Amino acid sequence: MKVITTAEETNTAMTAMCDVAKGNGFSLDAEWNVTKNRYGHVMNAGKVALIQISYMDGNDKMTTLLIRTHHMTTLPFKLEWLLVKSTFKIVGVNVSADLIKIGEDFNIDAIKQVTQKDRCNVINLGTFARERGVVTSGTASLQQLSERVLKARLNKAT
Numbered sequence: 464m465k466v467i468t469t470a471e472e473t474n475t476a477m478t479a480m481c482d483v484a485k486g487n488g489f490s491l492d493a494e495w496n497v498t499k500n501r502y503g504h505v506m507n508a509g510k511v512a513l514i515q516i517s518y519m520d521g522n523d524k525m526t527t528l529l530i531r532t533h534h535m536t537t538l539p540f541k542l543e544w545l546l547v548k549s550t551f552k553i554v555g556v557n558v559s560a561d562l563i564k565i566g567e568d569f570n571i572d573a574i575k576q577v578t579q580k581d582r583c584n585v586i587n588l589g590t591f592a593r594e595r596g597v598v599t600s601g602t603a604s605l606q607q608l609s610e611r612v613l614k615a616r617l618n619k620a621t
Contacts, residue, residue, distance in 0.1 A: 465526070465528050465529065466529045467528055468531045470535070473539035473541065474541040474542070476528050476530075477539070477541035477544075477545055480518055481545070481551075483521060484519070485518070485520055486519065487550065487551050487552060488518070488551055488553070489517060489518040489554070490515075490517045490518070490553075490554045491514070491515070491553050491554070491558050491561060491562070492514075492515040493511045493515075493561035493564055493565055494511070494512055494513040494514075494515070495508060495509045495510060495511045495512050495564065495568075496508075496509035496512065497509070510532075511532050511533075511564055511565055512531070512532060512533035513530065513532060513533070514529075514530045514532055514542070514565065515527065515528070515529055515530070516528045516530065530542065535569070536569075537570075538565070538569045543569070543573075546562065546571070547573040549583065549584040551584065552584050552585075552586055553582075553585050553586065555587070555588060556587070556589060556603075556604065556608065557587060557602070558579075558585060559582075559585050559587055562574055562585065566579075589603040589604075592608055592611070592612070597611055597612060605617060
């Protein structure tokens with residue numbers, strides 16, 4: 464796992480990933496702070512603070528990049544290019560929502576102008592599992608998918 468904090472580090476890491484990623488795909492997750500009221504309803508969603516990208520290289524080694532974006536006003540150009548192009552498959556639980564949030568927070572027109580769930584290279588794992596009869600809902604969480612597919616319990620802090 465590598466923590467990245469600057470645009471230069473991000474661009475270097477994205478170039479390296481493009482050179483070695485196996486299968487032309489990566490997983491994506493975005494995190495941001497959320498303020499809820501006493502009933503649990505979201506009152507405010509902060510800007511994307513962290514983007515996590517994981518990929519396998521040609522030697523089947525998993526690499527995970529934690530890109531701290533909370534201080535960035537724009538995304539580094541190589542990361543933006545990677546998220547916009549259809550060259551790589553982008554996989555994750557509700558990943559299209561993460562892409563939409565990234566597009567809005569960093570004002571990326573090429574993301575905002577396209578329906579993310581309809582992109583042929585964006586794979587929402589819940590929908591993918593539902594289409595194959597693994598789960599009944601396309602909005603299945605990572606915990607639900609882990610239990611159903613891997614028969615393993617995933618404890619994720621809330």
